[in-house]
Amino acid sequence: MFQMIVTGLLCGALLGFVMQRGRFCLTGGFRDMYIAKDNRMFYALLIAIAIQSVGVFSLIQFGVIEFSAGSFPWLAVILGSFVFGIGIVLAGGCATGTWYRAGEGLLGSWIALFGYMFMSAVMKSGLLVPVNQSIQSVQLPSNSIAETTGLSVWIYILLFVAIVVGIVIKQQKKPKIAIPTMKPKRTGLAHLLFEKRWHPFFSAILVGLIAILAWPLSEATGRMSGLGITTPSANILQYLVTGDRLFVNWGIFLVLGIFLGSFIAAKGSNEFRFRMPDAKTGITSFIGGNLMGFGASLAGGCSIGNGLVMTAMMTWQGWVSLLFIILGTWTASYFIFVRPKVRKKSPTVQTKINMA
Known part of the structure; x- marks a missing residue:
């Protein structure tokens, strides 16, 4: 138990610290792809996936860890991921983003987090278990892309790494935009950790390395998986309600560590402060959290469990889920951000037409 607590909290704290300081927000990233073309x-994310993929399959190759892709519940992954994508826009952050933003003192994220934990528990051990199991029962026999095609997984990994390297090189050749910065108030390590603006690619490298670290630390405690947010979040509520210690595992301390690491980063960078949302935002956050819990439970993972981990493991579940999370995010972004602006412009256009 001591090992579980220490390694889980440590890994989670590292992830929470990096995500908070690097503003590693996948919700904003997916939304910006559509709205800002950024x-x-x-x-x-692709960099983090590539690093984790090379690292984890190397560990598998040397017999350090074990992994089984299992079957592919394609219908549940498609439906759940799309709903999850909608939910993260309403909640203002994905599963991990909600944990780390709660650590910053954002009370709207606390509300979303409760909705997320509640619905995840309902889907996994409550009234909606039959619905969850029924949809997940629609499966294809193989979840591994390599097994399906009969090719070595290293072919896909090396091809993916080559694509990512090409993207990075192309991005680094683009003209740099000068961003005004304030005169540093700190020096040395304190400046680098708590003050200097982190490049998204640097943050991604650290996230990828932490994702690799999670596998052996988790498997050493009997949990045969890497980073995961949805089930551990549900387990916290399940344990508090039932008192059953079977729900206590390495994943619980991972997500609690994310909160702790984010709090440390936010306090160190003077970004921690309690912020109370208005009533409308609070309600929207709660609805978004519930949609996140429903979708992630159905899909078998969130933007981290599926979008970062299962993609790195070269599974159909990971890549199909990532696609539909993005599509869900874009759909919600259209109705929440794009369409209202179009409607505001429409009367002006119509007035000009009538005057002409």
Whole structure:
């Protein structure tokens, strides 16, 4: 138990610290791809996936860890991921983003987090278990892309790494935009950790390395998986309600560590402060959190469990899920951000037509 607590909190704290300081927000990244035509955070995600893929399959190759892709519940992944994508826009952050923003003192994220934990628990051990199991029962026999095609997984990994390297080189050749910065108030390590603006690609490298670290630390405690947010979040509520210690595992301390690491980063950079949302934002955050919990439970993972980890493991579940999370994010972004602006412009256009 002591090992579980220490390694889980440590890994989670590292992830929370990096995500908070690097503003590693996949919700904003997916939204910006559509609204601002800015792909940097998506490219950062690809970097983290590539690093984790090379590292984890190397560990598998040397017999350090074990992994089984299992079957592919395609219908649940498609539906759940799309709903999850809608939910993260309403909640103002994905599963991990909600945990780390809660650590910054954002009370709207606390509301979303409760909705997320509540619905995840309902889907995994409550009234909606039959619905969850019924949709997940629609499966294809193989989830591994390599097994399906009969090719070595290293072919896909090396091809993917080559694509990511090409993207990074192309991005680095683009003209740099000068960003005004204030005169540093700190020096040395304190400046680098708590004051200097982190590049998304640098943050992605650290996230990828932490994702690799999570595998052996988790498997050493009997949890045969890497980073994961949805099930551990549900487990916290399940344990508090039932008192059953079977729900206590490495993943619980991982997500609590994310909160702790984000709090440390926010306090160190003077970004921590309690912020109370208005009533409308609070309600929207709660609805978004519930949609996140429903979608992630159905899909078997969130933007981290599927979008970062299962993609790195070269599974159909990971890549199909990532696609539909993005599509769900874009759909919600259209109705929340784009369409209202179009409607505001329409009367002006119509007035000009009538005057003409």
